[in-house]
Amino acid sequence: MQLDGKVPGGHISEKWDKYRFDLKLVNPANKRKFDIIVVGTGLAGGAASASLAELGYNVKTFCIQDSPRRAHSIAAQGGINAAKNYPNDGDSVWRLFYDTVKGGDFRAREANVYRLSQVSTNIIDQCVAQGVPFAREYGGLLANRSFGGAQVSRTFYARGQTGQQLLLGAYSALSRQIKAGKVTMFPRREMLDLVVVNNQARGIIVRNLITGELESHDADAVVLSTGGYSNVFFLSTNAMACNVTAAFRACKKGAFFANPCFTQIHPTCIPVHGTFQSKLTLMSESLRNDGRVWVPKNPGDKRPANQIPESERDYYLENKYPSFGNLVPRDVASRNAKEQCDIGKGVGDTGLAVYLDFEEAIKRDGQSVIEKKYGNLFQMYEKITADNPYETPMMIYPAIHYTMGGLWVDYNLMSNLEGLFVLGEANFSDHGANRLGASALMQGLADGYFVIPYTIGGYLAGTSRKDITTDHPAFKDAAQVVNERINKLLSINGKRTVDDFHRDLGLTLWNHCGMARNEAGLKKAKEHIKGLREEFWQNVKVPGDEKDFNQSLERAGRVADFLEFSEIMVDDALERKESCGGHFNEAYQTGENEALRDDENFCHVAAWEFKGENNKPEMHKEPLVFENVKLTQRSYK
Amino acid sequence: MTKNINLTLKVWRQKGPNLKGRLETYNANDISTDMSFLEMIDVVNEQLTIEDKEPIAFDHDCREGICGMCGAVINGRAHGPEKGTTLCQLHMRHFSDNDVIVIEPWRARAFKIIKDLVVDRSALDTIIQAGGYVSVNTGGAQDANSILIPQEIAELAMDAASCIGCGACVAACPNASAMLFTSAKISQLALLPQGKPEAARRAIAMVNVMDELGFGNCTNEKECEAECPKEISIINIARMNREFLKAGLISTVQ
Numbered sequence: 001m002q003l004d005g006k007v008p009g010g011h012i013s014e015k016w017d018k019y020r021f022d023l024k025l026v027n028p029a030n031k032r033k034f035d036i037i038v039v040g041t042g043l044a045g046g047a048a049s050a051s052l053a054e055l056g057y058n059v060k061t062f063c064i065q066d067s068p069r070r071a072h073s074i075a076a077q078g079g080i081n082a083a084k085n086y087p088n089d090g091d092s093v094w095r096l097f098y099d100t101v102k103g104g105d106f107r108a109r110e111a112n113v114y115r116l117s118q119v120s121t122n123i124i125d126q127c128v129a130q131g132v133p134f135a136r137e138y139g140g141l142l143a144n145r146s147f148g149g150a151q152v153s154r155t156f157y158a159r160g161q162t163g164q165q166l167l168l169g170a171y172s173a174l175s176r177q178i179k180a181g182k183v184t185m186f187p188r189r190e191m192l193d194l195v196v197v198n199n200q201a202r203g204i205i206v207r208n209l210i211t212g213e214l215e216s217h218d219a220d221a222v223v224l225s226t227g228g229y230s231n232v233f234f235l236s237t238n239a240m241a242c243n244v245t246a247a248f249r250a251c252k253k254g255a256f257f258a259n260p261c262f263t264q265i266h267p268t269c270i271p272v273h274g275t276f277q278s279k280l281t282l283m284s285e286s287l288r289n290d291g292r293v294w295v296p297k298n299p300g301d302k303r304p305a306n307q308i309p310e311s312e313r314d315y316y317l318e319n320k321y322p323s324f325g326n327l328v329p330r331d332v333a334s335r336n337a338k339e340q341c342d343i344g345k346g347v348g349d350t351g352l353a354v355y356l357d358f359e360e361a362i363k364r365d366g367q368s369v370i371e372k373k374y375g376n377l378f379q380m381y382e383k384i385t386a387d388n389p390y391e392t393p394m395m396i397y398p399a400i401h402y403t404m405g406g407l408w409v410d411y412n413l414m415s416n417l418e419g420l421f422v423l424g425e426a427n428f429s430d431h432g433a434n435r436l437g438a439s440a441l442m443q444g445l446a447d448g449y450f451v452i453p454y455t456i457g458g459y460l461a462g463t464s465r466k467d468i469t470t471d472h473p474a475f476k477d478a479a480q481v482v483n484e485r486i487n488k489l490l491s492i493n494g495k496r497t498v499d500d501f502h503r504d505l506g507l508t509l510w511n512h513c514g515m516a517r518n519e520a521g522l523k524k525a526k527e528h529i530k531g532l533r534e535e536f537w538q539n540v541k542v543p544g545d546e547k548d549f550n551q552s553l554e555r556a557g558r559v560a561d562f563l564e565f566s567e568i569m570v571d572d573a574l575e576r577k578e579s580c581g582g583h584f585n586e587a588y589q590t591g592e593n594e595a596l597r598d599d600e601n602f603c604h605v606a607a608w609e610f611k612g613e614n615n616k617p618e619m620h621k622e623p624l625v626f627e628n629v630k631l632t633q634r635s636y637k
Numbered sequence: 638m639t640k641n642i643n644l645t646l647k648v649w650r651q652k653g654p655n656l657k658g659r660l661e662t663y664n665a666n667d668i669s670t671d672m673s674f675l676e677m678i679d680v681v682n683e684q685l686t687i688e689d690k691e692p693i694a695f696d697h698d699c700r701e702g703i704c705g706m707c708g709a710v711i712n713g714r715a716h717g718p719e720k721g722t723t724l725c726q727l728h729m730r731h732f733s734d735n736d737v738i739v740i741e742p743w744r745a746r747a748f749k750i751i752k753d754l755v756v757d758r759s760a761l762d763t764i765i766q767a768g769g770y771v772s773v774n775t776g777g778a779q780d781a782n783s784i785l786i787p788q789e790i791a792e793l794a795m796d797a798a799s800c801i802g803c804g805a806c807v808a809a810c811p812n813a814s815a816m817l818f819t820s821a822k823i824s825q826l827a828l829l830p831q832g833k834p835e836a837a838r839r840a841i842a843m844v845n846v847m848d849e850l851g852f853g854n855c856t857n858e859k860e861c862e863a864e865c866p867k868e869i870s871i872i873n874i875a876r877m878n879r880e881f882l883k884a885g886l887i888s889t890v891q
Binding site: 137 | 672
């Protein structure tokens with residue numbers, strides 16, 4: 001089946017305006033008759049909940065943490081892009097659009113990206129109006145900095161805590177609507193199934209994480225903003241609770257999962273230190289504005305950094321990519337770090353690290369300037385490693401950070417399943433095969449504040465739905481399936497812990513479906529995961545009770561879904577016989593080891609339909625058409 | 638230098654909100670000093686699971702000190718002995734071989750214990766819902782640069798806005814007061830021009846709700862500031878008190 005992205009006609013710069021005019025509207029007095037479920041309270045879910053409630057809809061919002069303020073968007077450090085062109089350095093909506101399509105290695109849908117660039121400017125206005133304390137110049141104007149993959153300064157920031165401040169902005173808007181009675185907030189709930197009636201998404205089954213009770217909730221539409229699936233790798237920069245369960249449950253109910261193999265490796269993370277490490281910590285990409293990346297020129301050089309003279313250092317990014325230097329996109333920076341370590345030039349105890357050095361910047365600008373820009377990041381680094389980055393260079397290594405893949409959505413951000421909308425990292429639409437820095441915050445807020453409020457109205461006004469409540473058999477059936485699964489998990493009482501399985505899965509994916517992939521490795525991974533999944537259902541040990549606060553049970557359900565989902569991820573990687581962005585298949589590279597796309601055969605979105613356990617999922621294609629950006633070999637030289 | 642240490646843990650175990658709890662003793666052996674405190678608990682929990690015992694329930698999420706989900710009282714101190722550090726960012730290199738570590742949940746009238754180290758902090762959300770926002774709907778905002786904010790004001794607002802809502806200030810205060818938390822939000826918005834129109838209403842509403850929820854009063858113990866992982870200053874409490882008084886005097890809002 002060929003998928004239709006429902007991109008409206010007209011010139012790309014007029015599509016969104018024209019389309020908003022064409023969309024059906026819901027009369028203000030009628031909005032209160034519609035119930036909308038929003039799952040997740042990150043930037044996308046928080047912004048959507050608040051904006052939909054402001055319009056008058058009845059919103060029921062769910063989050064997995066104890067408070068909607070804690071979603072993982074909060075951890076984003078560096079900034080948010082917007083085509084404001086305040087620095088007068090040549091930015092425009094068109095340039096942000098172009099940079100994003102190119103940065104994504106030409107695997108994103110043009111019309112969505114253009115819309116994202118258009119509304120980027122509204123986001124900054126909205127956030128400032130909410131009282132988000134962005135960094136300012138002395139004159140009181142907003143400050144900007146530059147980020148990877150761009151040659152203009154378009155990134156707005158609030159110290160190294162931009163995600164926190166934007167999320168608290170959305171959380172405050174959400175809190176206002178909770179107070180107004182327009183949003184009913186359900187914290188500590190985990191979505192365990194999507195309820196579909198007449199091929200329309202009509203509700204969800206959640207588990208109350210305090211009491212263990214299963215609850216059913218109905219609605220006219222369901223909005224998923226449940227983030228990405230980086231934690232399939234066990235070690236990632238994502239928060240511990242991030243998972244694929246909500247999205248994968250929707251996939252099992254018929255929503256297609258698009259480009260699952262597009263995962264992003266962030267180049268500047270603190271290297272892995274030991275087997276009991278539970279997560280990785282990212283150091284904002286903004287550090288690459290002032291930090292210089294280098295390794296010793298000679299493989300095996302184990303001298304401390306300060307004893308390696310300038311002439312024996314290899315600033316490999318600056319040498320190889322003179323025009324972008326240390327600010328090449330993330331996939332390029334990551335692959336080059338791996339390449340240096342693979343030839344024995346890595347530093348630190350494990351040899352799996354490169355230096356990020358601030359010596360020159362501190363000499364040039366003074367320590368106080370650097371401290372003002374990155375103080376909290378330097379402090380965080382010192383806390384974790386006990387090294388002082390003002391004196392010795394940081395050691396960094398790439399780590400899994402973000403997933404470009406996600407549930408397939410059309411231009412309305414609606415999945416192929418009617419009434420199921422997917423926002424933020426949970427969908428696939430805007431970043432292609434590689435996301436540029438400071439664009440995740442932009443997309444989450446664009447989807448939540450400025451896209452869904454319009455498109456959901458078009459859906460609600462334009463489709464007929466049956467009158468149903470949670471008494472409908474579909475809810476009972478879904479709850480029963482969830483319940484059986486929970487009981488199964490608790491009854492196995494095997495020998496291996498959930499984390500043990502998870503670590504095994506993560507390592508397999510990191511080795512074979514991580515920064516570089518090849519057919520033999522992927523096939524090996526597929527085989528291994530299959531065995532691991534079988535073993536999991538016979539040998540996992542999940543302590544505690546069903547009707548209780550039970551964190552082991554929560555994790556068990558998530559890992560079970562990761563195990564199943566990761567097979568689709570590997571299938572997708574096997575099927576895409578080209579390299580693009582975060583998907584680097586060693587068999588397809590240029591003479592200079594850059595990703596080599598195959599536009600003739602793979603210029604499409606691969607959307608996977610679940611076909612039952614143990615059956616191969618079926619792939620559907622959405623061809624990507626580039627009318628405004630010319631397909632070229634990406635070059636950052 | 639990385640080394641491995643052995644520890645004795647005394648951990649608060651409580652099955653549910655209205656049940657009696659007690660300190661249980663566990664050994665944490667062969668703990669690498671590179672581990673974080675929560676990774677140390679992970680190791681103990683893996684061991685408990687294998688031994689058919691129930692693992693220790695504790696809240697945690699981002700493990701990089703920003704989400705505010707984690708927190709426990711370690712040897713009598715909220716988030717442990719390191720200044721300006723959340724529990725997830727506390728590393729075991731700050732402990733020595735054979736140390737005894739007492740781990741307890743936040744204790745406050747307004748925070749009910751859910752299980753073991755997990756407490757209900759929804760009262761903090763209720764305080765924000767009372768007025769911790771600028772009343773602006775999505776859409777129609779003016780150009781961001783039309784509001785000029787002096788850099789030092791923006792920095793002060795940012796200092797206050799750094800609050801992660803973890804509740805350590807409440808746990809550290811002998812009166813279980815939420816003044817530092819509440820004042821951080823009131824301060825941030827009172828400093829910025831966007832927050833001024835509602836400043837009086839906000840101060841009155843948030844302070845009233847804070848009192849209703851059973852949080853105690855401030856008696857200048859400064860424990861909150863000392864234990865705050867984001868080092869939020871009690872100057873914010875002074876600013877909140879000024880805002881509250883001013884609101885009572887000049888505002889028509891009751």
